[in-house]
Amino acid sequence: MANQNHYDVLIIGAGPIGMACAIEAKKANLSYVIIEKGALVNSLFNYPVFMTFFSTSQKLEIGGVPFVTINPKPNRNEAVEYYRRVAEKFDLKINLFERVQQVVKNEADVFEIKTSKTDYTAGNVIVATGFYDVPLLMNVPGEDLPKVTHYYKDPHLYAFQNVVVVGANNSGVDAALETYRKGANVTMVVRSGELGPHVKYWVRPDIQNRIKEGEVAALFDSELVEIREGEVDIKTPEGIKTIPNDFVIAMTGYQPDFSMLRKFGIDLPESLCPAYSEETMETNVKGLYLAGVVCGGLDTHKLFIENSRVHAEMIVRNILG
Template sequence: MPENQNHYDILIIGAGPIGMACAIEAQRASLSYVIVEKGALVNSLYNYPVFMTFFSTSQKLEIGGVPFVTISPKPNRNEAVEYYRRVAEKFNLNINLFERVNQVVKNDADIFEVTTSKTNYTANHVIVSTGFYDVPLLMNVPGENLPKVTHYYKDPHLYAFQNVVVVGANNSGVDAALETYRKGAKVTMIVRSAELGPHVKYWVRPDIENRIKEGEISAHFNSELVEIRADEVDIKTAEGIKTIKNDFVIAMTGYQPDFSMLRKFGIDLPQSLCPVYNEETMETNVKGLYLAGVVCGGMDTHKLFIENSRVHAEMIINHIVQ
């Protein structure tokens, strides 16, 4: 085994809730570890909309046996960020933030050599727990690269009294539409299908349906955005192309894992784009390289969440110990 200060039993890529859960289990098993995170602690959650409320209860978001106490039945984004920060403090987790992993390769001694934006590491095992929030699904339409277009929505105040187009009708799109409308924006929703997304939160669905019914929010179903210009957009509808005034486009079209990174690490990705791994151990086709959390779902980003992928941490560490 290499003898240097940057060698660990386990190197974990991603300091989200599942990456932290893996670190806690490694700590309990007396394994040395380090988490390397390209952004802030729980970076994806940090980038969620400021006023977002989780679908899950706080108990289902707990890791490490630390109670997640809230005054509401369902916690919000701010409470979650604070909770996970306190978990990191409680376990004194070894986390290196704002450090991007660039390469993971195995050497002749069967040890992983990990190169980052700041230094190099070696590790006996690597866990990839990077989620899927970093790579948005693009619309691939003219004007998508204009400054007024965003694939990440955070705070509705920016859009007060503006003409706003929201693309998408799942939770993120519905939340953006309702919140910006309530800040005085003139909101137009563009929905590719014939109805709102099936996963829209049950307590939010009546609100958005009523706003559309009353004409307070305009919605074009079976439609798509086909071009974006500085002060207007073109929408393809069943009745033909419609042009409307526009100041901002919020494209809530979804996200995907960083497939190029997974391929670079040697992980097999079949045509379905669901990474190859053993569902009992979470080990990929690369021996000693594991996946944890929502990254395992590939393009099916509604398959795995914090609550049903927390178990990956125990599965992985148990396999490593055995």
């Protein structure tokens, strides 16, 4: 009897790029399944509730489905809704809340995949897991306290609280401005001497003016060195500064799950940029492909939805040979 759980292509990750890969596989009449450890477009679901994308809606489109928004730049809620509608339109086969635990190649050159729920086999595997899984830790005492988060969601939680925001790129600046506007007493702790170079151009003047007016405190060339229940220690050019604190929002960035990539047999040099062909997206393991932001390793500013949508076509073209 044929194996019910065998597919031409098994895709890990139901983000926009994983979905784009499924759409291309479906167009090519390849059998496929997407396995996703969380919700549909899980990373976008975990973005801040009021986040606005840098990209226009047109650049976020997949599968040729128009992404219509009132404003040129869509927000997180519109994106989550759009990708859900795309999944419905193409009737994509997606298994949610199922974690891939193991991917190994057997003697017959077929991938055996073990998940938290069942086992699969596949001729090809595409890893489209993004980079939002593993926060870059500060490695300071108290980082494991419940009041510390690496994922900022909704500013209302922080109303009238003493909040420290670590980082000055988009996520840090958004968190600082939004919590300040909900009545938080905000202090930004910035390792370098200035705001991040990638801060959205329409947001930069806002945060600069809030800092200038003293409405948001900003400590540049500084770092958080210890977190305690009611206060934090910050190392500044003038020495250690201790301030009262209720919450720490650590927007220190994220990285792909490198241990998972290694476990799958993908070569990871010292740069932590996974080994793959830029023509085919195939890794050093034949039939195992990378798609989307996961390809960039630690350089998470290099690849976005708009410039990695093409990976789906490249991979399926290579699979078809």
